[in-house]
Amino acid sequence: MTAAVPHEEEYRSRFDFAIWKRLFAFTRPYRKDVRWLITFAIGTASVDATLPLLTRRVVDDVVRLGSAIRPLPYVLAYVALATMLALCVMRFIVHAGRIRTHVSHDIREAGFENLQRLSFSFFDQRPVGWLMARMTSDCERLSNILAWGVLDLFWGTTLMTGVSVAMLLLDWRLALLVLAVVPVLAVVSAMFQTRILGTARIVRKTNSRITAAFNESIMGVRTTKVFARERENLGEFRVLTDEMFSASVRNALLSALYLPLVISIGSVAAAAALAVGGHAVAVGTITVGTLIAFLSYARQFFDPIQEMAHWFAEMQMAQASAERVMGLVDAVPEIRDSPEVRARIAAHAAxxxxxxxxxxxxxxxxxxxxxxxxxxxxxxxxxxxxxxxxxxxxxxxxxxxxxxxxxxxxxxxxxxxxxxxxxxxxxxxxxxxxxxxxxxxxxxxLGVVLQQPHLFSGTILENIRYGRLDASAEEIEAAARTVDAHDFVVALPDGYATQVGEGGSRLSTGQKQLISFARAVLADPQILVMDEATSSIDTETEQRIQRGLARVLAxxxxxxxxxxxxxxxxxxxxxxxxxxxxxxxxxxxxxxxxxxxxxxxxxxxxxxxxxxxxxxxxxxxxxxxxx
Ligand SMILES: Nc1ncnc2c1ncn2[C@@H]1O[C@H](COP(=O)(O)OP(=O)(O)OP(=O)(O)O)[C@@H](O)[C@H]1O
Ligand SMILES: [Mg+2]
CATH class of the missing domain: 3.40.50.300 (P-loop containing nucleotide triphosphate hydrolases)
Known part of the structure; x- marks a missing residue:
């Protein structure tokens, strides 16, 4: 069986600022790091924008002075700029890394905390694997964007602004020639990005469903084998992977087309600048140094466009992740204390x-x-x-x-x-x-023994203690004796320290029922609820439990x-x-x-x-x- 498709909330395909604002709120505790990140991104861009000016100076001085030129000041200036650049790059990597790690940790924690609050009905509708995909790969992607995306965004904006200003100051006509392609780039980008986003959505959605299907088939592997259903399962799984494959191919194709297109448009602008600028040098309206600096700027101007377009596409793709993760973090438990009840609890505490x-x-x-x-x-x-x-x-x-x-x-x-x-x-x-x-x-x-008893990874002792965390070892043993679990527990090689495995998989169903029964008894609740608590226990054990039960139920x-x-x-x-x-x-x-x-x-x-x-x-x- 493939997992049921969870109901996906309907989202707009437009860029959704509200979602990103909500997400950026996660960087708030690390404001200092964000400020440094922005500072060093701007620092890097400023140095980047200054270097061509130095080149211009060198070229013009060489032309003017010939062999009489003294190289030391230029060398020192280059070394100074290069050192600044290196320091800025090092520092922004440190801050971006820190933000990334913290934010991904915080989002996961927020999601996990909310998962624990949500009502049963939420989990009825959503398979485990689907939730896991949200908490793992989606989170990873978002924290990357929040750190590296922010960095490139500020670096790119600063560099493009700095370069535009420098070009306008050097020669405004040449500058306008280069900047003329910006609207063309904008149109091309918008066209490609919406398509890239569309296919990315399908990829992510199918990915969640594949994870869910994996999860189901791993959990159900015994049933699958018993009914020799491997072939059918594979068939159903293949439909999903095929869907993911074709969407991924379309996505990769669009991305592959987009970047070369940006480079080509940029090259056209640079070529035009070279033709017009070359003529200007020939007639003597600008110097050779200015032309070289200008060409260097024209190339630099398109560098961040590629980077920013990449992050913009990544953000568009991640918007689906953001919607899903925030959907989880913000999901409101259907069943919770009403405002009146909360007020009463606060009043009582006060x-x-x-x-x-x-x-x-x-x-x-x-x-x-x-x-x-x-x-x-x-x-x-x-x-x-x-x-x-x-x-x-x-x-x-x-x-x-x-x-x-x-x-x-x-x-x-x-x-x-x-x-x-x-x-x-x-x-x-x-x-x-x-x-x-x-x-x-x-x-x-309430003390509840559910129809499908669940134990957590850990020892038998820890699992019984879950009923009341401050219970002593004696009390735990007494609870185990009441439900007649003591004998089987001490017969195990490690006794109460026996590891039960994930979900209690190393114990029989009857043994799991006894442990969860002991857990409920230990909690000493006003109301005891037992759903088929004794269905997998042999008749003899059951009769012994009956006697203990009479005491518990009294x-x-x-x-x-x-x-x-x-x-x-x-x-x-x-x-x-x-x-x-x-x-x-x-x-x-x-x-x-x-x-x-x-x-x-x-x-x-x-x-x-x-x-x-x-x-x-x-x-x-x-x-x-x-x-
Ligand atoms: N989580 C759920 N979502 C939707 N329908 C459910 C869900 N749980 C139970 N049902 C439906 O509610 C009805 C009653 O189910 P319930 O589990 O209460 O039966 P039960 O008497 O406990 O059965 P059993 O003896 O097999 O445990 C069934 O028709 C079942 O299909
Ligand atoms: Mg039932």
């Missing part, structure tokens, strides 16, 4: 209250009831998953959610955790809409989603969810007595389980098989 019964937002910390009220929910661009969903849960209750796959169980708890918000209706804690509570507070009251509000119904027999309420509705609601006994859907599911599973157990006995120890 009051200096240390009342443990109050949460960060000044409202009660204790959650004694949770209600879903007429909740309607649909994922972005998705069908409605929940309609008119109502539920009331009191403190300390264990609510089990069961039902067919895709029924909406995970969605219900995602709304409870405010990973998403209802499209209509409200989820309330003690009558207060969750949207009127602090998001940080709410999520710190007095704690909890939501347990389970396909394996034996896990949830002791729940206070079992809700059978199908098509986003509560189809059955009651205790295990009550639902069995009803002989409805739950009864049907439960008896079928019990039969399957006992059947499996019989087979196991048959295979391992025939002596134990029931007669």
């Amino acid at each position: 009051s200096g209250s240390s009342d443990p019964q109050l949460a960060a937002d000044g409202l009660p910390d204790l959650i004694s009831s949770l209600t879903f009220e007429n909740v309607e929910f649909r994922y972005q661009d998705g069908e409605t998953v929940l309609t008119d969903f109502d539920l009331e849960v009191r403190k300390g209750q264990t609510i089990a959610l069961v039902g067919p796959t895709g029924g909406g169980k995970t969605t219900i708890i995602s709304l409870l955790c405010r990973f998403y918000e209802p499209t209509r209706g409200a989820v309330r804690a003690d009558g207060v809409d969750l949207r009127e509570r602090s998001l940080g507070w709410l999520q710190s009251q 007095g704690r509000t909890s939501f347990v989603i389970a396909h394996r119904l034996s896990t949830i027999r002791r729940a206070d309420r079992i809700l059978l969810i199908d098509g986003g509705r509560i189809v059955e609601d009651g205790t295990h006994q009550a639902l069995l007595a009803r002989r409805g859907r739950y009864f049907e599911l439960y008896t079928r599973q019990s039969l399957e389980e006992s059947g499996r157990r019989e087979n196991d006995w048959d295979a391992t120890d025939p002596g134990l098989a029931p007669a």
Whole structure:
């Protein structure tokens, strides 16, 4: 499978000053470096513009004085100018390098920080590889422009201004002859740049999609192999790379045409100056030195045009990068504290209250009831998953959610955790809409074991400690014992110091579930949410967890989603969810007595389980098989 194409924001193809202004703001902390950079760029340009004047002097004096000339002063002047030039160049490289490194670091940090704030819905729409392309190659490109582009821009502008003034002073008619080609250059540049930009956009966009596709196929490499889908994957991938190839070729062709065109136009101007100037020398209106200086200026005048056109093209191309990176840095989390909530949090902090019964937002910390009220929910661009969903849960209750796959169980708890918000209706804690509570507070009251448990690279100990950073080693071990993870952990060669690998890839799914379970228990939250926390754990371990769980759940509000119904027999309420509705609601006994859907599911599973157990006995120890 190739990655889904993320929705790209629509952008204007014109030069967008707002984006660049926003980007240049990143250089603000390094204002001093920018000032030095500009100073030395101007210094370099000034020396560049002075050198032909010295040449003119030398040539004219040689013509006038012949062998009577004394060379020392000229040599000294040349050495002085060359030394200044060398110093300026050295210093601007230092400052440009510093700006580049800092800015690229800062943009990345800003992007990363924002990524952590963004809501689940943002990540539903954008593949990992697509985000990675933004944070790596796009960032690199922008910081290069901010340092080297700025440098060349100032150097170029100064040099062109200095050269124009010098030429006008030397001979204004010749100067106008050379400057006459500037409008032609402008038209040619504009024509080429828009086309170069267009193809560059396609290249960058396809590049993001290729990175995304790479990422997906690396993550899914096992599935691909199992289904022998390598050939099809390659085919889909090839479509993307072909698209990138043709756009790149067009881009390279346009760039290849553009630079020689600038040089040719410049040469035409220089040739005209040479013809007219040569005549002027012959009739004696200007000196040979002036003509040589003039030709040198005519060439210098077009030097920065090539450099600046290069950076201008680079900036146009990078505009796409800038739009994407700024889009990421500026993306607003869909779910965040409202201004009123933020004001309340600030007021509470300012009051200096240390009342443990109050949460960060000044409202009660204790959650004694949770209600879903007429909740309607649909994922972005998705069908409605929940309609008119109502539920009331009191403190300390264990609510089990069961039902067919895709029924909406995970969605219900995602709304409870405010990973998403209802499209209509409200989820309330003690009558207060969750949207009127602090998001940080709410999520710190929740212990969540997700359907796909995620561990971070690091040791088992670090992963459990993630639940509460100040927990001691003893507390961590106690949490691991509660969920029966301790035995398997100490059986590993490195015990709690075992490295779990990226995303916990060196552990089995069941082991990952146990670790993330221990992590949630360690956090000691008011509300515990477990999505299929025990689905990949063998029956024996599960029964031991059950005992530990009884202790963990006591007095704690909890939501347990389970396909394996034996896990949830002791729940206070079992809700059978199908098509986003509560189809059955009651205790295990009550639902069995009803002989409805739950009864049907439960008896079928019990039969399957006992059947499996019989087979196991048959295979391992025939002596134990029931007669
Ligand atoms: N991130 C998402 N974006 C769009 N649609 C989604 C998303 N997550 C779930 N859905 C859709 O919402 C519906 C309910 O999904 P949900 O994950 O809540 O089911 P579930 O009851 O937890 O199923 P399971 O038992 O398989 O875990 C499904 O139709 C699913 O396709
Ligand atoms: Mg689910």
